[in-house]
Amino acid sequence: QVQLVESGGGLVQAGGSLRLACVASGRTFSGHDMGWFRQVPGKEREFVAAITLAGGVRYNTDSVKGRFTISRDNAKNTVYLQMNSLRPEDTAVYYCAATRAMLPSHSYEYDWWGQGTQVTVTS
Numbered sequence: 107q108v109q110l111v112e113s114g115g116g117l118v119q120a121g122g123s124l125r126l127a128c129v130a131s132g133r134t135f136s137g138h139d140m141g142w143f144r145q146v147p148g149k150e151r152e153f154v155a156a157i158t159l160a161g162g163v164r165y166n167t168d169s170v171k172g173r174f175t176i177s178r179d180n181a182k183n184t185v186y187l188q189m190n191s192l193r194p195e196d197t198a199v200y201y202c203a204a205t206r207a208m209l210p211s212h213s214y215e216y217d218w219w220g221q222g223t224q225v226t227v228t229s
Contacts, residue, residue, distance in 0.1 A: 107132045107133060107218070108130055108131070108132045108133045108138065108204045108217070108218040109130065109131045109132045109218075110128055110129070110130050110202045110203070110204060110218055110219065110220035111128065111129050111131075111220055111221070112126060112127070112128045112200065112201065112202045112220045112221065112222060112223040113126070113127050113128075113129075113223060114126040114127050114223060115199075115200060115223030115224045115225045116224075116225070116226070117226045117228065118192055118225075118226070118227055118228070119227070119228050119229075120192060120193055120194055120227055120228065120229050121191060121192065122192050122227070123188070123189060123190045123191075123192065124189050124192065124225060125186055125187070125188045125189070126142070126186065126187040126189070126200055126202075126223060126225075127184055127185075127186050128140070128142075128184065128185045128186075128187075128202030128220055129182075129183055129184050130183045130184070130185070130204065131183065137159070138159075138204040138205060138206065139156055139157065139158050139159065139204070139205050139207065139208055139209055139210075140156065140157055140176075140178060140185040140202065140203070140204055140205070141153065141154070141155065141156035141157075141202070141203045141204075141205060141209075141210070141211075141216060142154040142155050142156070142176060142185075142187045142200060142201070142202060142203075143200070143201045143203060143213055143216075144196075144198035144199065144200045144201065144225075145198055145199050145201065145222075146197065146198045146199075150213075151201065151213045152166065152169070152198075153166050153211040153212070153213070154166055154169070154170055154174060154176075154187065154200070155170065155174060155175075155176035155187065156176065156205075156209045156210065156211065157176045157177065157178050157185060157209075158208065158209060159180070161177075161178070162209065163176055163209075164209045164211065166211070170189075173189065173190050173191045173192075174187060174188065174189050174190070175187070175188040175190075176188075185202060187200065189225070192225075192227045193227060194227045194228065194229045195227075196225060196227050197225060197226050197227050198224075198225060199222040199223065199224050199225075200222060200223050200224075200225050201219055201220055201222045202219070202220040203216035203217075203218060203219045203220070204216065204217060204218040205217055
């Protein structure tokens with residue numbers, strides 16, 4: 107079992123930046139690929155980015171290319187999502203997730219989820 111707790115969400119103006127953090131506890135954090143998803147009411151959860159134990163990454167390039175960066179600190183059991191040049195359409199609840207698969211982009215492939223953190227971008 108992996109417990110995940112996100113933080114760092116908030117209200118920001120368009121063009122601003124936020125850094126989300128997700129702290130993991132329970133099973134060995136370093137044994138799992140990690141991902142970030144986001145969801146707005148009435149829509150499916152959308153893949154944002156994922157990272158392997160060794161730092162290999164995968165992004166939803168259509169929506170976040172060049173603006174978001176995922177990283178992890180295995181010593182701190184933490185995965186980060188640095189979000190720059192934020193846009194109003196980035197407004198969503200952002201979720202951290204852990205998986206036993208390799209860099210999956212579908213939410214059903216993730217085994218553990220955090221409670222989410224709200225990001226609101228104003229124009």
